[in-house]
Amino acid sequence: KAGVTQTPRYLIKTRGQQVTLSCSPISGHRSVSWYQQTPGQGLQFLFEYFSETQRNKGNFPGRFSGRQFSNSRSEMNVSTLELGDSALYLCASSLDWTGAGNTIYFGEGSWLTVV
């Protein structure tokens, strides 16, 4: 059974640009969550999607957005990139929505560097 797949794995962008990251969850999983990981702040929750609807949102500005498709694949977008957006972006999938207490399984992440 394939794990959570994220693309691209590494990317470099310039300040002011926008970026789209993609996540394919484990087959059969309907919930996808996104996290930002930095050395200083650790893992911070961005948002969760379940059945194509955003169920939950963290404390990030509106520049961060996402969506989920009918096949449960998800994308997140960051517009008007800032230097501080440089981080590892992790996608995690679970069988059901997070509140049900299901284990979340992480992908390898997308390393974003903003220059």
Next chain:
Amino acid sequence: GQNIDQPTEMTATEGAIVQINCTYQTSGFNGLFWYQQHAGEAPTFLSYNVLDGLEEKGRFSSFLSRSKGYSYLLLKELQMKDSASYLCAVLMNRDDKIIFGKGTRLHILP
């Protein structure tokens, strides 16, 4: 606000036992996860505790005390491959979010 505390770094010797503590103050509590993350890799699931007590899974055990807002991860018979960061995370029942601590970087010495 939400607060999850764990030590930043710990060092232990191969073959020994180490206990990584985690304390939390959160708005509501459903359960507590432990994840392991090797440098440059994805976090991998270790355990999920909902009820008070100790749960053993091979060399790893996890303990929870809901009344004290406290958990620990116990690693026995340490191996070099156990060098990693260990993340404590709380599932909050108020808004169904999982909040992570900043992680404990564990160094294993030969």
